[in-house]
Amino acid sequence: xxxxxxxxxxxxxxxxxxxxxxxxxxxxxxxxxxxxxxxxxxxxxxxxxxxxxxxxxxxxxxxxxxxxxxxxxxxxxxxxxxxxxxxxxxxxxxxxxxxxxxxxxxxxxxxxxxxxxxxxxxxxxxxxxxxxxxxxxxxxxxxxxxxxxxxxxxxxxxxxxxxxxxxxxxxxxxxxxxxxxxxxxxxxxxxxxxxxxxxxxxxxxxxxxxxxxxxxxxxxxxxxxxxxxxxxxxxxxxxxxxxxxxxxxxxxxxxxxxxxxxxxxxxxxxxxxxxxxxxxxxxxxxxxxxxxxxxxxxxxxxxxxxxxxxxxxxxxxxxxxxxxxxxxxxxxxxxxxxxxxxxxxxxxxxxxxxxxxxxxxxxxxxxxxxxxxxxxxxxxxxxxxxxxxxx
Amino acid sequence: xxxxxxxxxxxxxxxxxxxxxxxxxxxxxxxxxxxxxxxxxxxxxxxxxxxxxxxxxxxxxxxxxxxxxxxxxxxxxxxxxxxxxxxxxxxxxxxxxxxxxxxxxxxxxxxxxxxxxxxxxxxxxxxxxxxxxxxxxxxxxxxxxxxxxxxxxxxxxxxxxxxxxxxxxxxxxxxxxxxxxxxxxxxxxxxxxxxxxxxxxxxxxxxxxxxxxxxxxxxxxxxxxxxxxxxxxxxxxxxxxxxxxxxxxxxxxxxxxxxxxxxxxxxxxxxxxxxxxxxxxxxxxxxxxxxxxxxxxxxxxxx
Numbered sequence: 001x002x003x004x005x006x007x008x009x010x011x012x013x014x015x016x017x018x019x020x021x022x023x024x025x026x027x028x029x030x031x032x033x034x035x036x037x038x039x040x041x042x043x044x045x046x047x048x049x050x051x052x053x054x055x056x057x058x059x060x061x062x063x064x065x066x067x068x069x070x071x072x073x074x075x076x077x078x079x080x081x082x083x084x085x086x087x088x089x090x091x092x093x094x095x096x097x098x099x100x101x102x103x104x105x106x107x108x109x110x111x112x113x114x115x116x117x118x119x120x121x122x123x124x125x126x127x128x129x130x131x132x133x134x135x136x137x138x139x140x141x142x143x144x145x146x147x148x149x150x151x152x153x154x155x156x157x158x159x160x161x162x163x164x165x166x167x168x169x170x171x172x173x174x175x176x177x178x179x180x181x182x183x184x185x186x187x188x189x190x191x192x193x194x195x196x197x198x199x200x201x202x203x204x205x206x207x208x209x210x211x212x213x214x215x216x217x218x219x220x221x222x223x224x225x226x227x228x229x230x231x232x233x234x235x236x237x238x239x240x241x242x243x244x245x246x247x248x249x250x251x252x253x254x255x256x257x258x259x260x261x262x263x264x265x266x267x268x269x270x271x272x273x274x275x276x277x278x279x280x281x282x283x284x285x286x287x288x289x290x291x292x293x294x295x296x297x298x299x300x301x302x303x304x305x306x307x308x309x310x311x312x313x314x315x316x317x318x319x320x321x322x323x324x325x326x327x328x329x330x331x332x333x334x335x336x337x338x339x340x341x342x343x344x345x346x347x348x349x350x351x352x353x354x355x356x357x358x359x360x361x362x363x364x365x366x367x368x369x370x371x372x373x374x375x376x377x378x379x380x381x382x383x384x385x386x387x388x389x390x391x
Numbered sequence: 392x393x394x395x396x397x398x399x400x401x402x403x404x405x406x407x408x409x410x411x412x413x414x415x416x417x418x419x420x421x422x423x424x425x426x427x428x429x430x431x432x433x434x435x436x437x438x439x440x441x442x443x444x445x446x447x448x449x450x451x452x453x454x455x456x457x458x459x460x461x462x463x464x465x466x467x468x469x470x471x472x473x474x475x476x477x478x479x480x481x482x483x484x485x486x487x488x489x490x491x492x493x494x495x496x497x498x499x500x501x502x503x504x505x506x507x508x509x510x511x512x513x514x515x516x517x518x519x520x521x522x523x524x525x526x527x528x529x530x531x532x533x534x535x536x537x538x539x540x541x542x543x544x545x546x547x548x549x550x551x552x553x554x555x556x557x558x559x560x561x562x563x564x565x566x567x568x569x570x571x572x573x574x575x576x577x578x579x580x581x582x583x584x585x586x587x588x589x590x591x592x593x594x595x596x597x598x599x600x601x602x603x604x605x606x607x608x609x610x611x612x613x614x615x616x617x618x619x620x621x622x623x624x625x626x627x628x629x630x631x632x633x634x635x636x637x638x639x640x641x642x643x644x645x646x647x648x649x650x651x652x653x654x655x656x657x658x659x660x661x662x663x664x665x666x667x668x669x670x671x672x673x674x675x676x677x678x679x680x681x682x683x684x685x686x687x688x689x690x691x692x693x694x
Contacts, residue, residue, distance in 0.1 A: 003517050004517065005517055005518065005521065005601070006517075011602065012598050012599060012602055013599045013600070024521075026524075027521070027524075027525075027668065114664070115599065116599045117599075117664040117665055118590050118591070118593060118597060118598075118599065118664050118665030119590070119663065119664035119665070120423075120427065120590075120661070121426055121427055121661045121662060122664075123427075124427035124428055124429065125427070125428070128428050188664075190591060190663050190664055190666065191664055193666070193667075193670055194664055194665075194666070194667065194670075338667060338668070338669070339521065339600055339601065340594070340597065340600050340665075340667045340668065341667065342600070343597075343599045343600040
């Protein structure tokens, strides 16, 4: 007998607007329908009404967790458009903040994964050790999240010499704790029983669904923008891509945990090689043209496209966040497992809904409207309001 | 007659057991919080929660079977209440015991899971019915090792009367200090975890998967009764363990024993992830089943 078990739009699994329609037979999942589009904020549209400099801080608000990834990709795009070469110190600083963000995002996921399998102690412990990292971000950038470190042509703030020891101290502690959690998770037989062989996404499926980031690297696809198309300081310091072939949730967890160690390695390399110098170049105007910016966010590749007509704001700005690629892969990863596994598998891609949300209005399985229609409706309402208040 | 009513309603029945049970849930929450680097709630929190729930509206979902839905929580409450009254009276007055009372207690302890199954199945919610079916599977899983663990105590003492089991332990020392007794105690402790539906066996109400399962549609008084039943079970099961395996509740030491068991339960709860229902069933039937059978054989040869 087929039944539908709804996960969402409001569900204690992930406190974000998403709707997974699990089609189950008894406890076994036989199908999945994914429905997103509960949250539309019109960032691309707003960014066409801001200046190039303002957009850097606007895209930071796309997502609270990858709040460095979007500006990073955006400034990459604008610098590609205008042909700007940033000073070396700025490259290092961008890399450091980008990697700090990756570690805290991966820690966040490990904690949540613990919560999803009912292991709340892991959740609280991991988040506790994530806290010094956020304090470190505040020390460097002035904010726990929303670092506002990137600007077109460089970075907004220098990392002061007297902060180096603090960074070292936090990194040492993090390294120790990451190793502790990695060993604890790999040694615990009950955790292994829940994670191993669950939610397998094969290499072929991963390629077919174009998944990115740790989801792809857990399935044996070695893609990483930082290596494939180096930017900032990623080709100046030594580090490795972490790849596992199993494709199950355990492999994804291992990828994330070991990537934290690689990030620590990158930050140490940056601190070592960083020399004193300028942190920004003056950018007076953005010429006509188009540019592409990519950044390996904690969840995978973030892509920004910017087109300029020589004016003060972009005429087109397109954002593609990694979860938008990763979430559809659940369609195949979740089938054949139980409801209990489904909760974990759906979360294993580390979905980020604020990055992903698009508005599509679907009625009876047919698309009856998208962002354009919504904009038109919104304009119509604004016009109506104006008319009402003029009278 | 009046004495019997007082026994059931005030001491050692509803009021006493409920009060201590809610206090135990505070211990659970506080210890959990301390393990997880949190502060934890104040001591009156479970009582405040309970009273607040009593004052809330009790909502019956559309299409649910009203009688079954609203009676289910009380069924479980009555079961636990009778067990706690019987156990406590017999601990202090072994002569009140009657032949086969241990079997009566085992049957009455099946009422709380039964009430959850009835309540979940009558709620007419897909998640509730998944929870109810999980509860049923879990119940079939843990009942066999539980029965064997109790049977070990019966075989060791050669009596079906709780009073005689207690007296036997007073004369020859607690059953727990023998090979088969240790095995019975271990099996009993793990089954307690499942009977209380604590992690790793909180499968029927897995918050992240099926949003509290059978309790999903419950609110107000009915939910409060379910919570009270769970709290009372938290008190009754360790008492039952001490009564049949660890020398009875009559000595002052039993309070220390009781707290040790409660803290052990809370620790197990906080150092494990939730199992899947098929893994739990396999664990109970193969793992604990074989372990309890070994204990049974040891008890039969007198170890």
